Amino acid sequence: MSKVRGSVTSVFLACIALSSAAVHASQVANDSRPPAAKAPNIVLILADDLGFSDTSPYGSEIQTPHIASLADMGMQFTNYHTAANCAPARAMLLTGVDSHRNGVPNIPETIPPEQKRFPHYQGTLDPKLNTVADVLQSAGYHTYIAGKWHLGNSPAQLPSSRGFERSFALGATGADNWEDKPYLPIYDRADWYADGKPASLPEKFYSSEFLVDKTIEFIDSNRQDRQPFFAYIPFQAVHIPVQAPQEFTDKYADTYLNGWQALREARQAKLKDLGLIPRDSAMVTMATMGDWDSQTDVQKRYQAKRMAVYAGMVDAMDFHIGRLIAHLKSIDEFDNTVFIFTSDNGSEATGHNNSRDLYGRAIVKFLGYRNDYETLGLKGSMNNIGPSFASAAASPLAFYKFYAGEGGMRVPLIVAGKPLQFNEKRLSKSFSFVTDISPTIIDIAGAAYPDDARKLVIGRSLLPLVKGEVQATYGPDDxxxxxxxxxxxxxxxxxxxxxxxxxxxxxxxxxxxxxxxxxxxxxxxxxxxxxxxxxxxxxxxxxxxNHVLEMPDNYNHERQGIINGLNARLPNLRLYGLLIGAALFLIAFAKIIRSRRKH
Structure with missing residues (x-):
């Protein structure tokens, strides 16, 4: 009997040994398998007021080698459209929802009071909507923003409450690129926020450099946990004030001496050579484009410098994009990153062709800036390119920012990156729209909108087009x-x-x-x-x-912006008026008392 028990015990122990060995072998096999592939990182780069032909992949003379490198490893769109103004474009880009349904049908600075009475015409992003950052954060992504927000400044409206884990954001429509300073008299401050709290800029600051530095800082803060990241970089370049470091401006010192019409024609010819527009397509002469030959030599030199600073600002933005690319390579994240590069709207034409006229000088002096030739584009300088060079920046298209012509709405779009498995550069001439960006990003991430959020999204994912699975995202009757x-x-x-x-x-x-x-x-x-x-x-x-409201008769966005700005500052103006009135009263009262004492 004892022998039987011994045999059973031996068999039982042998089974345990075999089972343990099998478990150990399974663990070894599992440990030797490669880790599951990480979802791709996504970097969304948004230029501000960049014209259709302002980068080298789109026919520009401006040196943008890093943007060009992205185009070479991805798909370059030639028929992509956005809103013709910044905040509506940004709201649609981040939600996929039409601007009249997301709360931002226009920038708040130019909404007339007749429309401001309606809740969907506030110019701030509807808090009930999901942003692309909300969706990606729910899918396990780190989410970062460094740059211009312009979708609301209350705590509930800032990026920190809209799905962004880390943020350093500009709430205003624009700001100085060299210092912590507003660029319009309608603002008391530049409205920078760090993770939802009012923030100040460092002493040494240039916008494009700082925003890339912040993005790198955010990325590096979570490098060890292997979670993918979504980084949104809405640059200030090339929104006014147009400013650039001297070494970038100097590269274009003699580039624009032939004037705006020659530049517009040269870019059109280059775009035809690149196959980005039809060889037989024509181009209008914009009514707002001045006569270059009627300028004096001094005026031509000054105008060319204005555009040289603009080119330098684009060049500097590209340089700092290159720094980000180099950093991602150094931390072995470049090969797992998808890049999307575009602009919020077409080129900015605000201002006069001659910014040195009496009106231009008065406005610049009032704002505490200067616009002399020698320091143009440097700290303390106010610069823009005016409607003539803005027409060249939008070449070969008609109109520019604010207007529904192609020059205001058709802008560059590049979708690139090794995770998309491009074997060669591709062009897409099919129509696409700004509301397509969020669905595309979410599709790339392998995420999905919540069921209740999807019903308002009108955008379509461009990923099947990018992968070559379809020839167009929209059909001929869409x-x-x-x-x-x-x-x-x-x-x-x-x-x-x-x-x-x-x-x-x-x-x-x-x-x-x-x-x-x-x-x-x-x-x-x-x-x-x-x-x-x-x-x-x-x-x-x-x-x-979509509940689109009619505009008041004789609406003018520039005039409305001035009126709204004055109304926004009116409480302060009233206070100043009361204080001045009180001071005058006290002075007069004191004079009366002294007069009576003398008598």
Whole structure:
């Protein structure tokens, strides 16, 4: 009996040994397997007021080798459109929701009081909507922003409450690039916020350098946990004030001496050579473009310097993008990073062609800036490029920022990175829209919108197009509507129905084939009346569905901006008035008392 028990015990122990060995072997096998692939990092780079042809992949003479390197390893879009103004573009980019449904149909600085009474016309992002950062954070991403926000300044509206784990954000429409200083008299301060708290800038500061430094700091703070990151870098470049370090401006000292029309034509020719626009497409001469030859030699030299600073600012932004790329390579994250580069809207034409006239000098002096030739673009300098060079920056397109012409809405878009498995550079000439960016990012991350959030998203993922699985994201009958400040458009297939308002346009509806005629030179309304009427009805339906409000008669965005700015400062102005009045009263009262004492 004892022998039997011994045999059973031996067998039992042998089974345990074999089981332990099997478990150990399984653990060894599991330990030897490569770790699960990490979801790709995503870097969204947003330039501010960058024109369609302001980078070298899009025909520019400005040196942007790092942006070009991204284009070489990805897909370059030639028919991508955005809103013609910053805050509406940013709100649509971050949510995928139409601007009239996300709370930002216009920038708050230019919304007229007749519209401000309505809750969806506040110019701040609806708190009920999910941002792309909300979705990615729920999917396990670190989320960072360093740069311009401009979607609301209350604690609940800042990036720290909208899905961004770390943030250093500018709440205003713009600010100085060299110091902690507002650029418009409507602001008391520059409105910088760090992780939701009011912040100050360091003594040594240049915007493009600082924003990349912050992005690197945020990325490095979580390097060890192997979670992917989403980094959103909305640069200040090249929003006014246009400023750049001297060494970047000096590179373009003689580049623009032939003037704005020559530049516009040179860029158009380069774009044709690159195959980015049709070889036989034409270009209009903008009514706001001045006569270069009527300028004196001194004026030409000054105008060329204005544009040289602008080019230097684009060049500096590219340089610092290169620093970020180099850092990602140094920490072995570059090969697992997808880059998206674009602009919020087309080129900025605010200001006069001659910023040295009496009006220009008075405004600059009032703001505490200077605009002399020698220090143009440096600390303390106010600079912009005016409507003539803005037309060149948008070449070969018509119009610029604020307007619904292609120059205000068609901007660069590059989607690149090794995780997308590009074998060669690709071009896409199919239509795409700013609301497509968030769905694309979420698709790249392998994440998904919450079910209740998806119903308002009108954007479509561009990832199937980028991967070559489809030839177009939108079909020939798919319509996309748009309105901002009375400027309106409806895109459908190759066609665009557009109405441009203001003193530089006729306010009438026109029809263009923007695939063949990106310069919007041939109105097809008379030759294609049925399509014109059909698209007009589709726009009316879009306006009704999205609660688009009519603009007041004679609305002008620049004038409204001044009025709103004065109203915003009115409490202070009233206080100053009361104090001055009280002081005058006391002075007068004191004089009366002294007079009576003498008598």
């Amino acid at each position: 319509a996309v509507g748009y309105e901002l400040g009375g400027n309106a458009a409806l895109f459908r297939g190759d066609y665009k129905l557009v109405k441009i308002t203001g003193k530089i346009a006729d306010g009438q509806w026109h029809l263009y084939n923007i695939a063949k005629d990106p310069g919007e030179t041939q109105d097809l309304s008379a030759t294609m009346p049925a399509l014109h009427a059909e698209m007009l009805a589709q726009y009316a339906q879009y306006a009704q569905d």
